[in-house]
Amino acid sequence: MISVERLSFAYRTTPVLTDVSFTLADHARVGILGPNGSGKTTLLKLLSGTLAPSAGRVRLGDVDIAVHTKRDLARRLAVVPQETRLAFDYTALEIVLMGRYPHLGAFEIEGPDDLAAAHRAMDATGTLDFADRGFDTLSGGEKQRVIIASALAQLDQGREPAAQRTSQRAPRTAEGVLLLDEPTASLDLKYQIEIGALIERLHDEQGVSIILSTHDLRFAAQHCSELVLLSRGRVLASGAPAEILTPARVGELYDIDAAAAAPLVGR
Amino acid sequence: MRAVAVRSWDWRLGSWGLSCVLMLLFVLSFLQASPQDPSPKSQDRRPVRIISLIPAVTEMLFAIGAGPQVVGVSSYDTYPPEATTLPKVGALVDPDFERILTLKPDLVVVYGTQADLITRLGRVNIPMFKYQHAGLADITTTIRTLGARVGRTNDASNLAATIERGLEATRRRVAGRPRPKTALLFGREPGSLRSLFASGGYGFMHDMLETAGGADIFADMKKQSVQTSAEMLLARSPEVIIEVHPAGEWTPARIAAERKVWNGLPSLPAVKSDRIYILADDRLNTPGPRVADAVRMLADILHPIARSPDALPSLHRPIAHRR
């Protein structure tokens, strides 16, 4: 469970987020929806601990994320950035194994457990086929899946979770939160659909909680169980898509006429 | 980001380019050249306002009695003492053209490679005497030509004859004696055996060494200056090592300390027989009128048994040190 309490953030004197509060249920599939410049990416960076808030706090479980060590936090929270450009050409498998960093000591080399975790992550994302190919030779959608696999390997605890949510065996990534920043922004339609399906599958089969940011109304409505509408750094509304996506709100969110927004939400 | 990195390469290439130019300048400065170049115009007029940019030529001018005619010298001039009080007008790489003009010279002694200065002086019709370092024999040739040029023909030929007699006396004295294999060095990183620069088989220093009865171990390298290495010294095993440094910088205590550095190469015959000489004396690196003294000093070091009856008093000053 992630809860955000009265979070504010400003770049120097320009406020980006103001007094943002919401609580996300465990095992949720959350979309942070808003137009460009609404503060989505900043909110995601605050959630992952990349940025420190000017005021307020983010809690993972009961603990402020600022209290966690970077390694501890990384084992619970993994980020998939909008786009990844490598300085050097690593193979897909090497990228995925980089996700094991917070699980290893300073001079430790990946062991069988880590390889197994990478294998599970690549299996779940359908990237096993090009494990040994150079990252730069992959298509945009393939790259995105490799980065998601790396994040998944990062959340893999390598052992069965101590507290099992259900009677059946929970996957090893069940305690993890996957943060995706505009996962479809640079992809064409085919890959958008593919990534949407993948996100749902990871949520259902790997047990990870999903938090993604998007400006794509349809993508959010289709793939998220909860939405946080963000407008000019403030929360406009939050809740289940069916409840909060009214023409009036969508119109306000995107600064368009409510009548024009109506077809977008299927009314 | 990439563009920035490439620009840093440009800088490095630029600095290499500059280095190459400076190197070229240095190499050119040692090319053999005729020391005389009488300007046809004012040949007959005896110059009375001479500027010399070359310490060796300044010495020559004073030695042939043309000292009163000199009105300006280079920033490196230290001898004779009278010369040091004259206005300084820069040197090889930084001649001060304006100061030169202000002194209204009627003859400027320039180095042959100072192309820019030569062009500018030519443009304002100031007569020049072009000079370049060369071999030992060129010193007296230069003195004679210079004497004719400044109206001191007799004094010049007397001086040249004296120098030649002095050199000949030394040559006779060491004739037939075994010639010790000698390394004549003029550069070394203090406190170590790195950056060793030696006289090669060409130029006045090489000639001085050979005249003084030494066998230059770098005679086969036809350059005035060669950088050498520990291996080269070990392989060529000099029996005598002579280091020549500018006067003033090297104190007796420091010379004693620097001699010990050579113990790092114990198999060198010069080290075993303790024949390492560190000389801080400008006569040894100036191709001027005192060159016969310098050669005699070298001969006294190389052939101590045949030391000249009128051995130079300077040898008893703390210049040449033997432990």
Next chain:
Amino acid sequence: MTATLRRGLPAVALTGAAAVIVILAAPFIGSTSISLARVFSTTLPFSDNVDAQIFFLARLPRAVAAAVVGGALAAAGVILQGLLRNPLATPYTLGVSTGAALGAMIAITYGAMLPAGGVALASLVGAFVAVLVVYALASARHRGLSTTVLLLAGVTLNAFFSALILFVQYLSDFAQTYRALRWLMGDLDVAGYGPIIWALPFMGAAFLAFAWLARPMNLLSLGAEAAGTRGLDVVRAQRVAFFSASLATGAAVSIGGPIGFVGIIIPHLVRLVVGADHRLVLPVSTFVGAAFLVACDVVARTVFAPMELPVGIVTALIGGPFFLWLLLRKT
């Protein structure tokens, strides 16, 4: 252990062995022919044994110095390329060598009275000054190290210090200028083990840091932010990378002068063969860099014997065309 890592291990062993062989073979090659029997003779006292002295006092320290300098420059190149996320970076991009050169120039010009190793010490001090200036510039007004500011500061400092170098050279006399220029071309004739031993603590500290940096460098090539979300303390890793690479470079330059190209062509070649993983690239580059510079120095001291070619010219003659090929290949 990953498959690629395991596949790379023979490369580490092979290049390590090759480096050792090259270092041991180099003293047997030279402009003077020496007799093996005499070199290892037990009857002849060392102080009389010219062959042994050529071997142990002239050539072996030279080969070891070349190996230490070559290995350090190649490894520092790897680290700086990773830190700046720019494969065209060199160990000299951030101003270390220009600082070292300025220090050496000043020592050569004004340091006639300096103690033994004065030039090396001055070049090390110059390198440290440059490093601190660049670091102060790059970390001012930033929480971490801004790599863009780092690059700009390095380039600016390079330009400024090279102007100061010219100024010092202008003030120095001809013999000093010549010595200074010769220093810039690189010289590994250390004539003894003193300079190497002197630099070893610096090298040791730098390589310890390099060993720790291998994995953080992998993460950093994803980008600083992505590396941070994988649990890396990015600012600390960048700091360690910057200072350790500078330390190795400064120590290398203080031994042999600013020898060019080793720090860029070796990492490139190695990445072509073993891939991008820094846990392979670092050790293999170190070994190949060591072997490469030892070989270059053998060429430098034999090709025009009895004259010696500055080793920096040899590396530049090999590295320049290689670099052009690399640029053409990329576009």
